[in-house]
Amino acid sequence: MTVLESSTLRLDASWVDYLLVGIYFLFVLGIGLMARRSVSSSLDFFLSGRSLPAWVTGLAFISANLGAVEIMGMSANGAALGMPTFHYYWIGAIPAMLFLAVVMMPFYYGSKVRSVPEFMHRRFGPAAHLVNAISFAVAQVLIAGVNLYLLATIVNSLLGWPIWVSTVIAAVIVLCYITLGGLSAAIYNEVLQFFVIVAALAPLTVIALDKVGGWSGLKAKMAHAGTSGQLSSWPGNSLTQYSSDVWSAVGIVLGLGFVLSFGYWTTNFVEVQRAMASKDMNSARRAPVIGSFPKMFIPFIIILPGMIAAVIVPELAKYKANGGKGGGITYNDSILLLMRDLLPNGLLGVAIAGMLAAFMAGMAANISAFNTVMSYDIWQSYVQKHKPDHFYTSFGRWATLVATIIAIGTSFFAGQYSNMMNYLQTLFGFFNAPLFATFILGMFWKKMSAAAGWTGLVAGTIAAVVMAVLSNDALGGASVGVVNLSGQGAAFVAAGAAFVVDIVVSVLVTAISRPRPESELRGLVYSLTPREDIRGERVSHWWESPTKLAGVSLLLVIILNAIFH
Amino acid sequence: MTTTDDTTQHPERHAAGLFDIRNIIGALLAIYGVVLLLTAAFGGNGPSAKNSSANLWMGIALLVFGVLFLLWARLRPIVVDEVALQHELADDQGPAGHGPAE
Numbered sequence: 157m158t159v160l161e162s163s164t165l166r167l168d169a170s171w172v173d174y175l176l177v178g179i180y181f182l183f184v185l186g187i188g189l190m191a192r193r194s195v196s197s198s199l200d201f202f203l204s205g206r207s208l209p210a211w212v213t214g215l216a217f218i219s220a221n222l223g224a225v226e227i228m229g230m231s232a233n234g235a236a237l238g239m240p241t242f243h244y245y246w247i248g249a250i251p252a253m254l255f256l257a258v259v260m261m262p263f264y265y266g267s268k269v270r271s272v273p274e275f276m277h278r279r280f281g282p283a284a285h286l287v288n289a290i291s292f293a294v295a296q297v298l299i300a301g302v303n304l305y306l307l308a309t310i311v312n313s314l315l316g317w318p319i320w321v322s323t324v325i326a327a328v329i330v331l332c333y334i335t336l337g338g339l340s341a342a343i344y345n346e347v348l349q350f351f352v353i354v355a356a357l358a359p360l361t362v363i364a365l366d367k368v369g370g371w372s373g374l375k376a377k378m379a380h381a382g383t384s385g386q387l388s389s390w391p392g393n394s395l396t397q398y399s400s401d402v403w404s405a406v407g408i409v410l411g412l413g414f415v416l417s418f419g420y421w422t423t424n425f426v427e428v429q430r431a432m433a434s435k436d437m438n439s440a441r442r443a444p445v446i447g448s449f450p451k452m453f454i455p456f457i458i459i460l461p462g463m464i465a466a467v468i469v470p471e472l473a474k475y476k477a478n479g480g481k482g483g484g485i486t487y488n489d490s491i492l493l494l495m496r497d498l499l500p501n502g503l504l505g506v507a508i509a510g511m512l513a514a515f516m517a518g519m520a521a522n523i524s525a526f527n528t529v530m531s532y533d534i535w536q537s538y539v540q541k542h543k544p545d546h547f548y549t550s551f552g553r554w555a556t557l558v559a560t561i562i563a564i565g566t567s568f569f570a571g572q573y574s575n576m577m578n579y580l581q582t583l584f585g586f587f588n589a590p591l592f593a594t595f596i597l598g599m600f601w602k603k604m605s606a607a608a609g610w611t612g613l614v615a616g617t618i619a620a621v622v623m624a625v626l627s628n629d630a631l632g633g634a635s636v637g638v639v640n641l642s643g644q645g646a647a648f649v650a651a652g653a654a655f656v657v658d659i660v661v662s663v664l665v666t667a668i669s670r671p672r673p674e675s676e677l678r679g680l681v682y683s684l685t686p687r688e689d690i691r692g693e694r695v696s697h698w699w700e701s702p703t704k705l706a707g708v709s710l711l712l713v714i715i716l717n718a719i720f721h
Numbered sequence: 722m723t724t725t726d727d728t729t730q731h732p733e734r735h736a737a738g739l740f741d742i743r744n745i746i747g748a749l750l751a752i753y754g755v756v757l758l759l760t761a762a763f764g765g766n767g768p769s770a771k772n773s774s775a776n777l778w779m780g781i782a783l784l785v786f787g788v789l790f791l792l793w794a795r796l797r798p799i800v801v802d803e804v805a806l807q808h809e810l811a812d813d814q815g816p817a818g819h820g821p822a823e
Binding site for chain 1: 756757761776779
């Protein structure tokens with residue numbers, strides 16, 4: 157575990173690159189300042205969200221997810237594991253996004269639930285709400301740590317300062333961004349960021365493909381390196397690290413495709429809220445479907461560069477041949493190494509701007525979500541109840557500062573993973589998998605009791621943590637290796653355990669406790685919600701119908717799976 | 722969140738103008754395109770191993786893309802309805818608030 161020493165990777169940025177980064181920040185901070193002073197009714201119009209064009213909400217929907225973690229994590233995964241990484245998109249994202257659009261969204265939009273803790277409170281009462289709020293706050297600080305660590309890697313590769321100095325500087329940058337109002341224009345920044353990221357990664361991919369000699373060149377080089385097995389996405393043993401092909405495919409479909417991804421996409425309200433900003437039910441349902449189209453092609457400009465980096469960047473190729481050891485770099489550096497080797501000054505600046513933007517926005521979103529939950533869901537609801545508004549506002553400012561300081565700590569824990577995806581999937585298993593089980597059960601089973609709500613969540617999370625500790629490396633140095641599972645396969649099993657234990661405990665507890673009166677559950681349980689509350693508007697063209705559009709998306713993703721099996 | 726002094730000066734329905742997100746995207750991409758083109762024209766002797774014609778091609782692509790966005794915003798403006806907006810803002814500040822802290 158050598159990661160806390162600063163990496164040897166340096167980006168040769170010139171003044172042109174810094175100029176391009178500076179221009180981006182002027183845009184973002186300018187919009188943020190104007191949003192805070194609310195100088196224009198046009199801006200209010202955009203920020204209040206409703207009646208945004210469908211393509212904007214669709215892009216904002218995936219952009220809220222296309223952050224730092226995705227760019228660095230998925231390219232690291234591509235470099236380490238090759239094609240099976242595509243499963244994170246075609247198995248692990250698109251089906252869940254379509255499920256959200258077709259099944260869950262009518263329900264969310266119709267019942268006007270604005271956040272997960274709010275649903276928990278109305279469906280299960282205070283105990284489940286408190287458990288969920290605390291678990292959510294912890295998750296946000298841990299994920300903020302991941303973002304901060306990755307942001308610090310970029311600062312480190314630019315300026316060459318030690319990683320802990322870079323981390324503190326990165327934290328200060330994020331605090332400035334939040335204070336100067338960058339977050340109040342989140343929907344603007346996310347859509348803008350999407351275009352800058354594509355403008356950076358698309359040419360990187362083209363240049364890299366050219367350099368490696370096209371698809372056939374990549375195949376030849378990977379065969380030469382002895383990793384041609386990574387050129388097919390099924391059964392994906394490199395991803396799960398299961399020796400059996402059948403179990404590997406089962407693990408991918410059930411662990412990643414069902415529990416983790418459905419849990420992530422249907423309960424992640426950072427994304428869901430983007431869709432809920434739409435003007436009517438149909439637009440809200442279409443947002444995830446529209447987002448699914450760019451989403452299915454994004455892996456080509458993220459995973460492919462990672463795979464190419466692993467054969468054409470000499471240090472990385474050596475690192476991979478050594479089984480992931482030595483050389484002062486990790487898989488997380490793949491995309492930065494490729495940028496260093498291939499992008500001329502100028503394009504390099506565009507790429508740095510896109511990356512910095514993504515990391516900053518991602519961490520700022522984590523911190524502000526933490527802040528909201530801490531101030532209102534925890535402090536105002538349970539600790540100091542009847543204070544004036546400004547008390548909670550100033551409490552929120554302190555919460556922001558404290559969260560940033562804690563994130564510096566959690567970023568050092570995150571730094572011990574050479575492939576960030578392993579850590580993230582483990583975290584999602586802890587927090588999203590039990591939540592998804594409780595959500596689905598509570599939504600479709602009206603008898604489920606209030607006590608079952610919180611006991612299920614607690615038991616599910618404990619099951620996932622125990623599983624991760626027992627595995628070889630899912631929880632880094634804290635894992636003891638009793639169960640012989642490692643990598644993302646361990647995370648899939650932990651998520652599966654959380655899901656199953658949550659359901660079993662919920663059913664058992666419901667059997668011995670009293671269900672809530674049905675009158676309180678209207679709009680919260682499927683069978684008790686009148687159909688007219690969740691029916692969409694009539695449409696005049698097939699492409700305006702969320703269900704038909706979702707069908708097209710599903711067909712496309714099946715074709716992609718077949719081509720790149 | 723008061724924009725009342727604005728509403729007295731402008732007609733109640735007008736184009737989103739500068740704040741139309743397409744204008745912001747278009748402006749940023751076009752500026753990036755110009756900077757890349759200038760780099761390609763004058764910054765010639767960078768590290769030789771790198772493909773510096775990439776700046777030229779990407780500069781052209783970004784400039785074209787940015788201008789297309791600006792044109793799109795110009796030709797199909799998004800209309801802001803002040804009256805409806807005031808209603809929505811008033812709704813947002815209603816009891817919906819932060820949810821569970823009843």
